[in-house]
Amino acid sequence: MPTLGSCSFYFPLKVSMAWVAVILAGGKGVRMRSRLPKVLHPVAGQPMVAHVVNALEGLELSRRLVVLGPQTQAVREQLGDGLSYALQPEPLGTGHALLCARDALDGKVDSLLVLAGDVPLLRAETIRALVERHVSSRAIITMLTARTQQTDGLGRVVRDGAGRVTAIVEEREATPAQRQIDEINSGIYCFQASWLWPNLAKLSKSPSGEFYLTDLVQMAVESGQGVESVEASSFQEVMGVNNRIQLAQAEAAMRQRVRERLMLSGVTIIDPLSTFIDASVEIGEDTVIYPNTTIQGRTVIGEGCRIGPGSIIIDSQIGDDCRILASVVEGSVLEEHVEMGPFCHIRPESHLGKRVHLGNFGEVKKSRLGPGVQMGHFSYIGDAQIGANVNIGAGTITCNYDGVRKNPTFIGDDAFIGSDSMLVAPLRIGARAITGAGSVVNKDVPDDMLAVGVPARLRAKGQKADDGQASAEATPEAQSGEDT
Numbered sequence: 001m002p003t004l005g006s007c008s009f010y011f012p013l014k015v016s017m018a019w020v021a022v023i024l025a026g027g028k029g030v031r032m033r034s035r036l037p038k039v040l041h042p043v044a045g046q047p048m049v050a051h052v053v054n055a056l057e058g059l060e061l062s063r064r065l066v067v068l069g070p071q072t073q074a075v076r077e078q079l080g081d082g083l084s085y086a087l088q089p090e091p092l093g094t095g096h097a098l099l100c101a102r103d104a105l106d107g108k109v110d111s112l113l114v115l116a117g118d119v120p121l122l123r124a125e126t127i128r129a130l131v132e133r134h135v136s137s138r139a140i141i142t143m144l145t146a147r148t149q150q151t152d153g154l155g156r157v158v159r160d161g162a163g164r165v166t167a168i169v170e171e172r173e174a175t176p177a178q179r180q181i182d183e184i185n186s187g188i189y190c191f192q193a194s195w196l197w198p199n200l201a202k203l204s205k206s207p208s209g210e211f212y213l214t215d216l217v218q219m220a221v222e223s224g225q226g227v228e229s230v231e232a233s234s235f236q237e238v239m240g241v242n243n244r245i246q247l248a249q250a251e252a253a254m255r256q257r258v259r260e261r262l263m264l265s266g267v268t269i270i271d272p273l274s275t276f277i278d279a280s281v282e283i284g285e286d287t288v289i290y291p292n293t294t295i296q297g298r299t300v301i302g303e304g305c306r307i308g309p310g311s312i313i314i315d316s317q318i319g320d321d322c323r324i325l326a327s328v329v330e331g332s333v334l335e336e337h338v339e340m341g342p343f344c345h346i347r348p349e350s351h352l353g354k355r356v357h358l359g360n361f362g363e364v365k366k367s368r369l370g371p372g373v374q375m376g377h378f379s380y381i382g383d384a385q386i387g388a389n390v391n392i393g394a395g396t397i398t399c400n401y402d403g404v405r406k407n408p409t410f411i412g413d414d415a416f417i418g419s420d421s422m423l424v425a426p427l428r429i430g431a432r433a434i435t436g437a438g439s440v441v442n443k444d445v446p447d448d449m450l451a452v453g454v455p456a457r458l459r460a461k462g463q464k465a466d467d468g469q470a471s472a473e474a475t476p477e478a479q480s481g482e483d484t
Contacts, residue, residue, distance in 0.1 A: 018110035019061050019131075022101045025049050025117030026069035026088035031243040037071045039117040040078060041247055044254040045278025045296055047078050048241055051120035051254070055127055059113075065104060066117070067097045093210030094187065095203045102197055111135075112191045114213070118241045119188070120250055121257075126237055127188075130230045134190035139228040141195075141220050144188040148235035155214055156181040157229070165227040168214040183231075185214060186238035195225070254279060275308075284320065302336070311341075319354075332364075335371070359394065366406075376419065384409040387431065393419030400425045412447065434461065 029038025039049035046054075049066070056064055065084040068075050069091060076085060086104035088097045098114060113131060115122070126144070134142035143165070145157050151171070156178050158167040168185045169178050199219055203211040220227050232238050241247050258279050259272045266285035269275050274291040283289070283301045290308030297315035301307065305318060310326040317333045318324070324334075325341030331348030340346070340358035347365040352358075356369050359377030367384040375381065376394030383400040385408065386392070396417050398409045402425075409423050412431030417423070421435045424442040429435070433445045436452030443458075445451045450459045 019059070019113065020105060020109045020111075021056050021059070021061050021064045021113040021115065022098065023049065023052055023064070023066045023115050023117050024094055024097045025075065026067050026091060026097050026100075027118070028069065028091055029118075029242070032247075033244075037069070037075055038241070040074060041241070043120040043241075043247070043250050043279075044258055045280055047075075048120035048250070049075065049117040050079065051279070052115055052117055052122060053079060053083070055122050055124045056113075058124060059128065059131065061113075062109070063105070065101055067101050091210070093206070093208075094213040095200060095211030095215070098196075098213060099200055099211075102200065109193045112189075112193055112196065114189045114191065116187050116240060119186070119238055120241065121237050121239060121253055122188070123233075123237055126230075126232050130188065130190055133228055133230050137226070137228045139190075140192040140225045141217060142190040142228040142230065143217065144186040144232055144238060145183050145229050146186055146232040146235040146238045147182050148184060149182060150235065151179070151182060151184055155185040157183040157185055159183075165217065165229055166221050168217050170214070184235070186232065187213070187240070188238065189213065191216075195220075270309075316346075353388070370413070381409075383407065383425065384411065386411045387413035387415065389413060390415045390417065392417045393421065393437065395420040396423070397421075398423045398425055398427075 025039045027038060032038050032041065034041070040047045043051060053064065063084050065086055066075070066079065067086045067088050069088055072085065072087060084104060086100045088100045111134065130142060130144050153171055155168045155170050156174055157165060158169055158178060158181065160166050171179065199216060202219070203215055206212055217227055236253055239246065239250065241250050255276060258277050259269055259275065262277065262283055263269055267283045268288040270289065271291040275289055276294045278296045280297060281295050281299045284303035286303055287301055287305040287307065292310045293308035295313045299313050299316050301318040302320035304321045306323045307313065311324045312328045313324070314330045316329045316331060319334055319336035319338065321337050322334055323339040327341040327344040329346040332346045332350040334352045335354045337355045338352050340362065341360060343361045344358045345363045347363070349366040350364045351368045353369055353371035353373065355371055356373045358375045361378045362375050363380045365382040367381050367386065369375070369386045370388040370390065372389040373386055373392065375392040376396065378394055379392055379396040380398065381392065382398050383406045384398050390411055396419065399422055400406050400409065407425035409425045410428045411417065412429060412433065414432045415429055416434045418435050418437035418439065420438045422440040424440065427441060427444060429445045430447035430449065432448045434450045435441050435445065435456065436450065439452050439456040440454045441451050441456040445458065448461065450461050451457070452459065
């Protein structure tokens with residue numbers, strides 16, 4: 001009996017039930033030519049192995065176990081502690097990987113679902129069909145197959161005259177007639193554990209020095225045991241990703257799936273092929289996504305929004321009835337009825353209240369804008385707390401960095417900030433206060449006061465200027481420099 005190698009394992013959860021899913025993700029992925037583990041290469045914004053894990057949702061499983069190669073930490077950080085993990089210390093084939101899973105499971109399993117970590121397009125309904133066939137047929141092996149004309153390098157499924165599976169033949173060992181077979185093995189199986197474990201140890205080493213699960217099918221047939229099969233709806237579902245070309249193919253297919261799901265749920269996507277939406281994105285009914293828009297990460301967009309053209313939204317929450325024209329929103333929250341753009345940039349940790357309006361080329365960084373704020377174009381607000389119904393004139397800047405630290409700015413409700421105001425933080429401007437156009441405000445402005453000049457001086461609203469003439473700067477119309 002050959003020795004399949006030593007294995008070590010880790011699993012945080014101890015749950016005992018009949019079914020376990022084992023995801024084989026320990027391959028080196030040499031053809032990817034990457035320092036990143038193959039299964040962590042993203043497809044529609046998520047690591048490809050995460051798509052496989054997500055496809056298991058809804059199945060009653062006692063444990064989901066991932067078999068990893070030596071680069072385990074990066075994968076575990078991505079997938080988290082809700083899974084169990086086993087280590088395959090050296091790449092000795094799929095048979096050896098499953099033996100490492102056996103050691104981690106301590107034999108406490110009746111049936112196993114075995115999947116590859118590099119098949120991100122596998123659908124949950126296909127997995128359920130495979131499991132149901134295995135349970136209803138009481139087979140010792142039930143395998144998932146697919147039909148394709150792109151058979152290069154793939155194992156062919158050989159059947160007898162009655163349609164029963166008799167073998168899986170690798171391409172390099174296939175006869176010319178067998179190479180014409182268009183049914184291929186996906187590498188996804190259900191096994192009866194009581195039959196699997198003793199026969200797994202009987203696997204012979206291949207000429208390449210590895211142990212393969214495909215040999216179990218031949219062993220089952222030779223012992224008189226039946227092998228069942230389920231055919232996937234398309235080859236695309238079971239396509240393994242082994243190089244960057246296949247990664248791009250999987251990316252395109254997954255993104256098309258995402259767009260179709262959203263359109264069927266009531267989202268209008270004007271030009272699907274120019275629109276890129278991650279699989280984790282949620283979008284409400286009657287929202288319209290215009291061309292050349294990218295929506296990434298854990299973004300949630302409400303109903304009735306207009307996004308784009310040319311917008312980028314990353315890890316953000318967008319309320320109902322928002323309009324985001326050719327702008328970038330990162331890691332932020334927009335409440336209902338927010339309008340911005342074109343060419344605004346909302347940087348991480350910002351929060352825009354209801355009915356906020358941002359003119360073109362506005363930038364907000366790590367700030368909170370209260371409801372009804374009107375922010376003119378070419379303005380920058382950083383590290384600030386802005387009250388309700390504040391008018392921020394065009395060209396206004398919070399000078400928040402003093403060369404050492406970022407300093408905050410606070411502006412009270414109903415304040416009016418004139419165009420081209422320079423607000424030198426730390427600074428507090430009171431409710432209903434006014435700053436004159438072009439003022440450099442470096443001292444706090446109390447409620448209901450006017451600040452004007454360079455540096456700004458405080459006056460009561462309507463106070464006469466030094467020359468004895470009533471100050472024209474005392475009215476919002478004069479302060480704004482233009483209608484914002």
